[in-house]
Amino acid sequence: MRKITIAAILATLMLALSLPGLAQDVVELRMTWYTDGNEDEVMRDLLDRFEMENSDIRVVMDNVPYQAGILEALPVQLAAGEGPDMARVTNLGGLAEFYLDLTPHLSDPDYWLDSFGGTLGWLRQAGQMEGIHGFPTQLTITGPIINRTLFEQAGVAVPSDASDQVTWEEWAAAANEVADILEIPFPMAMDRSGHRFAGPAISMGAKYFDDEGHPLVAGDEGFRAMAELFVNWHNEGTMPLEIWAANTGYAGANEEFGNSQVVFYMSGSWQVGQFTDQIGDAFDWQVVPNPCGPGGCTGMPGGASLVAISDTEHPAEVARVMEYLAREDILGEFSARTLFIPAHRGLATSGVDFDTDLELAKAALGVFTAQVGTLEQTAFDLQGYPFNFLVFNAARDRLTQAIVGELTLDEAIERIQEDVDEQLAEQMGG
Amino acid sequence: MTTLDGNLQTERKGPLSRLSAALEAGAGSLFAWLMNTLEILVRPIERWLGMERIGYFFILPNLLIFGVFVLFPMLLNFYISFTSGTEIYPQHRNFVGFGNYEFLFDCENVFEPNSCNEDLFWRGVFNTIFFVVVQVSGMVAVSLVTALVLNGKIRARGFFRSVFFYPVLLSPVVVALVWKWILQRDGVLNSILIALGGDRVQFLVNADWATLWVIVISIWALMGFYTLILLAGLQAIPGELYEAGQIDGTGRWQSFRFITMPLLMPTMFVVLVLSLIRAVQVFDQVYALTGGGPGTTTHFIVQYIYTVGFSNTIKRFGLAAAASVLLGATLLVLTLLQLRAVRSNESGGVRHEHRDPPSFTKHLHPDARPHALASDGPAVLFVVALRHGRHVRAGDLGLDVFFQDPGGVD
Numbered sequence: 001m002r003k004i005t006i007a008a009i010l011a012t013l014m015l016a017l018s019l020p021g022l023a024q025d026v027v028e029l030r031m032t033w034y035t036d037g038n039e040d041e042v043m044r045d046l047l048d049r050f051e052m053e054n055s056d057i058r059v060v061m062d063n064v065p066y067q068a069g070i071l072e073a074l075p076v077q078l079a080a081g082e083g084p085d086m087a088r089v090t091n092l093g094g095l096a097e098f099y100l101d102l103t104p105h106l107s108d109p110d111y112w113l114d115s116f117g118g119t120l121g122w123l124r125q126a127g128q129m130e131g132i133h134g135f136p137t138q139l140t141i142t143g144p145i146i147n148r149t150l151f152e153q154a155g156v157a158v159p160s161d162a163s164d165q166v167t168w169e170e171w172a173a174a175a176n177e178v179a180d181i182l183e184i185p186f187p188m189a190m191d192r193s194g195h196r197f198a199g200p201a202i203s204m205g206a207k208y209f210d211d212e213g214h215p216l217v218a219g220d221e222g223f224r225a226m227a228e229l230f231v232n233w234h235n236e237g238t239m240p241l242e243i244w245a246a247n248t249g250y251a252g253a254n255e256e257f258g259n260s261q262v263v264f265y266m267s268g269s270w271q272v273g274q275f276t277d278q279i280g281d282a283f284d285w286q287v288v289p290n291p292c293g294p295g296g297c298t299g300m301p302g303g304a305s306l307v308a309i310s311d312t313e314h315p316a317e318v319a320r321v322m323e324y325l326a327r328e329d330i331l332g333e334f335s336a337r338t339l340f341i342p343a344h345r346g347l348a349t350s351g352v353d354f355d356t357d358l359e360l361a362k363a364a365l366g367v368f369t370a371q372v373g374t375l376e377q378t379a380f381d382l383q384g385y386p387f388n389f390l391v392f393n394a395a396r397d398r399l400t401q402a403i404v405g406e407l408t409l410d411e412a413i414e415r416i417q418e419d420v421d422e423q424l425a426e427q428m429g430g
Numbered sequence: 431m432t433t434l435d436g437n438l439q440t441e442r443k444g445p446l447s448r449l450s451a452a453l454e455a456g457a458g459s460l461f462a463w464l465m466n467t468l469e470i471l472v473r474p475i476e477r478w479l480g481m482e483r484i485g486y487f488f489i490l491p492n493l494l495i496f497g498v499f500v501l502f503p504m505l506l507n508f509y510i511s512f513t514s515g516t517e518i519y520p521q522h523r524n525f526v527g528f529g530n531y532e533f534l535f536d537c538e539n540v541f542e543p544n545s546c547n548e549d550l551f552w553r554g555v556f557n558t559i560f561f562v563v564v565q566v567s568g569m570v571a572v573s574l575v576t577a578l579v580l581n582g583k584i585r586a587r588g589f590f591r592s593v594f595f596y597p598v599l600l601s602p603v604v605v606a607l608v609w610k611w612i613l614q615r616d617g618v619l620n621s622i623l624i625a626l627g628g629d630r631v632q633f634l635v636n637a638d639w640a641t642l643w644v645i646v647i648s649i650w651a652l653m654g655f656y657t658l659i660l661l662a663g664l665q666a667i668p669g670e671l672y673e674a675g676q677i678d679g680t681g682r683w684q685s686f687r688f689i690t691m692p693l694l695m696p697t698m699f700v701v702l703v704l705s706l707i708r709a710v711q712v713f714d715q716v717y718a719l720t721g722g723g724p725g726t727t728t729h730f731i732v733q734y735i736y737t738v739g740f741s742n743t744i745k746r747f748g749l750a751a752a753a754s755v756l757l758g759a760t761l762l763v764l765t766l767l768q769l770r771a772v773r774s775n776e777s778g779g780v781r782h783e784h785r786d787p788p789s790f791t792k793h794l795h796p797d798a799r800p801h802a803l804a805s806d807g808p809a810v811l812f813v814v815a816l817r818h819g820r821h822v823r824a825g826d827l828g829l830d831v832f833f834q835d836p837g838g839v840d
Binding site: 075091094185241245246247248249387389390393400401403404405406407411418423427 | 515634637727743744
């Protein structure tokens, strides 16, 4: 009995001593993530399956708020060398200096180059031509979503039913007519974002860059034309002050649209999943082609990417996770379940069988996907510019001041240029 | 039974009393053991340092914490204000001398923010000045009136004293979110207005309304604390003075003008100093309520520092540090001026020397005591100590006047 007791104690001790050793064999990776709809659940599910196949890696997802966690805290963490191993980002080029080049750790880099093509360039620093730092979890296209039910109730024809080339002014007139008849508070709304404003501005002829590729809005007639329309819409009541004037940072009008308070909502493809869940078929919401101007009928491309962070202590393990998530079948499942448009050549060719029975959602995704071909080159150039967030945020904040009357439109445009120039100078070391 | 001086007097009987006595004795023994152990540890240090210097040993832990978390960041911030670039670590940053300060002060006309290079800084400065002047004036006035009312003989006085203090216990963000719910487009207030046949008002979108509500809400949220201090000051005024005044035929206004106000003035200065410092630092509540908007109407100086240093795409730490150094210097000057005013006021003979300093926390409601002492308590102690020119113990400060209604002291 005594021998059995001693043996049991020794066995327990050995097991206890060996546990830390076993634990050390499991590499823990951290992934900073944000979610617009259900993508956190889908990603967690995919990671669970990855962990079952790869018992030596555990991925912890830190689900953070978009504004505070991704836009504000993450850059500081990365600059301090305290970032995660992977992160889902939207300021693609702005954080490029912190990305890890996965190329040496990938089993088949050509797959990445073939599948993700030009979007890999959005993750590179200015002047950098090579390097695989991550992959887009989705391609986004900005564009308008209308409440078709309101048009029908008001007896107003939907302008895009008759033509694919509807101007911004024509949409504004139609939305105002619907709002007047039905006493809807907001004829039009746009997310409080310089990225959302950029598509319409390019449609009105904005160039955004000078000949040397430096961001330039001062003296850009197209930019001014859209800015003038935009400010006037707020002053006339076509657009609500609640979204742009009474907020700081990013603000969406998705809740107002979901509550049928908005006739015409300028947002983007990432809303489809959320509207499918939250609106469903409560009313007919419909994506319509981007309105037109002298510069075209363009929205803005964009998206979020999952990137590897260069400070990671486990680059090989990070690469294994990324390779798994970037696989065509896995990314296809992710896109299908989240209702995101994939930025993957193979999936674009084969198509994604989106996981929804809602015809409204399928139609919306179809229109957004078709918009890719109508995007202007300036839109791609602006999206690929590493410091595009500087331009977007300066436009957002200064146009807000013009809306509330603190600055004239020309003063606001001048300030946008100064803000961009000063922050770029700071970025270069002051 | 609780007496006015706060001592607990009980007559113990029965097994519960005996258990209580045993526990008390046990606690006493434990305390004695701890003290003896401490003495064994401290005695050699005392011999080594000497009796005169042993005090430094006792304040060393606190000094270390102060040094690491306050003094060092302050000095680091001061250095960073002379650097530029986006690097976080000081050794990697470019030294630019007074470049950031010159940039902030680069104005054609300092009173016209649009003529300044960094217009948002100056908008923040002028918005803050306006806020401080109106909010502090309003805060002192409303707190004084409330304290006078609560000091009188009204029904349910204890209840009202608690009601006015309650918002002080709330987080500023909670206060902001509750009021946002009330004031937003489809909020409670607009619903009431529409139900009464009125029109919808854009309380948080119209610049004038937003400014008004930001001030009103900050007064509402904090007035309980300042009322409490003034109430303590009011109750420290001896009743005999009013009786003497009545014999001399003074009316209510004359009593207020010639007895209450002069004797309350030192306490008013305490309230003024505290509310002024707090008003200059305004940020979290307003940021959650309006985000600084509409436009930059409620964009205050601390929000400017936060935006430039942490929220913008390119973090301009040097510029934010320079602005925070200027803000710190302004606060320091304001505080010194106020303290000087307090001292000159005392030397002018308005202090009531015949009374002990007002007792603020002795009978404070147990839930509120930690908050009061943890937040503004040290500042209150500090200012009161300066005013009375001697050490003041927390126990000397009796906030009981706010929460309890002992009777007979009015």
